[in-house]
Amino acid sequence: MPPDLQVSVSPHIRSQETVPRIMWTVAGALVPAGLVGLYVFGWRILVVVSLSVLSCIVTEAASLRARKLPLARLRDGSAVVTGVLLAFVLPPHAAWYVPVVGGMVAIGLAKQLFGGLGHNVFNPALIGRAFLQFAFPLQLNHAEWPYLIRRPLLEIFRGDVASADAIAGATPLAVLKDAPGEVFSGGWSFWDLFSGYMPGCIGETSSVAIILGGALLIALGYVNWRLPVAYLAALVAGVLLFPVAGADGALRAGLPAIFDGTYPWQNLAVHVFSGGLMLGAFFMITDMVTSPMTSRGQVIYGVIGGIMVALIRLYGGYPEGVCYSILIANGFRPMIDRFTMPPRVFGQRDIAAGGTS
Amino acid sequence: MHLLKEITKGIIRENPVLVLLIGLCPTLAVTSRITDAVGMSIAAAFVLICSNLIISMIKDVIPKKIRIPCYIVVIATFVTLVQMFMAAYFPDLNDSLGIFIPLIVVNCIILGRAEAFAGRNGILASAADGLGMSMGFAFALLVISFVREVLGSWSIGGIPVSDGGFAPMAVMIMAPGAFVVVALILGLMNALRDRKRTCAVAGALNREITLYAASKPEALKLARADNTDPG
16 A cells, blocks of 8 residues: 655654555454354355455445545455454355445445545444444344354354254343343253354354454454443443342342352343444454544443443344443544543643642 | 516526525425325415416505504415315315415415515516416425435325335425425535536636637737837
């Protein structure tokens, strides 16, 4: 990618970091989650992921052309990352036009119309997903989600969610939504939930694979660890503390149950390890463009998102609230930056704070 | 010629919805189907032209301080006429437009034209203005409802069209779809206008340069004359 050269005063600090490098690293960090999706849902997810990525790239190219910008900007990889992230939050058996329309909306509407990479207010992949949720409700909201019967790890390409090898069931969160106050009994072990062997969207099921990819991004400094931790902690706090309707319909707060030892911890495991929470915490809410600049701001931002997930899951109409929670937090981002960014030039010191400017 | 200008300005240049950004409530609410959009356009056109006509006639006899209530009374009268007529002869349309027929009373386009135009201009000019603005409103509603009905329910005016294997996008007949379509059309209009303006500027510059080039021998000769002229 030819750099957009900017003439500025010294000092000039050169860094090896470039947008393409960061974006391709993020794409690489998503691979483990994709491989688990391939094992759980079969080869059909490759079709959904390819269509989504292709749609994003074509839309990006068309937008760049319409805006008379160099097509070389495609090489920064941001369209590919958006395409993969969008596909990862789609059902494995989505019709072909779902990822195609989603990619067009994500790149065309949510990214390029706002001014391209770095100018979008909302996460493009999640805008695409939210649009699809309303555009094709029958394609995205299912009572029964298919997944494959367990098979040897080596036969990763065998089978498909449309074949006879597949079984279907409600997602753990939907099971929990039906009986919010009762002890979760969906038939999945803790290891199932953690490793990702359960029905759900393509790339969101495996917490362990996502944490692996997320740890890489944190180690490389692309993601501030405070943000995912704040997001997850706020969700856990919300789920534990907010009152939930029991079997008799009466609202009951979680705190007393924790102290007398009757709290259904399985429910908490479902909240944390199933659904899109992990993918949201490590790859969506941490998007560099749409998250606040300072550590303090990122903690506030993460807490807003986590509380939103708990509110939507416990009291909202949908079993899952990660997508909307992050879009709502995106909306708070300019305000958070405004109140947490120091109104001074970086490198300057405040005389009152003991500096000798 | 003057009247023709009053009519044509409302269609594109001063389009009430797409340029002045008024009357957005019915624009967003009744454009999920083309038939609704046509019904709303005709109803609003009748009210707008008639109220413009009456208000331009009585503008000199109503006191300045209470002119807005007077305008509202005139507009509400015509809206009542439209509603009764529609309920009697087009009950289906009346049901599907529902509350948005009485709400024409508070449609910004109609009150806006009464205040900005009919209250200050003659009878014929006001009628022409009403006609032009109605056409602009109808144009905007038809474009928006066409996009929304085709994408949202794969039909044009209630007649199904082939979907080519796509499921219709339910979002298009819901409120978010209306906002997205209106925003995209507004953006397109602005982009076209900016381009026209840029072209106009470029054209003017080009003309200047051509003129300068054409006058160059002259200018050179003058300069030479200046140099050689001892005075």
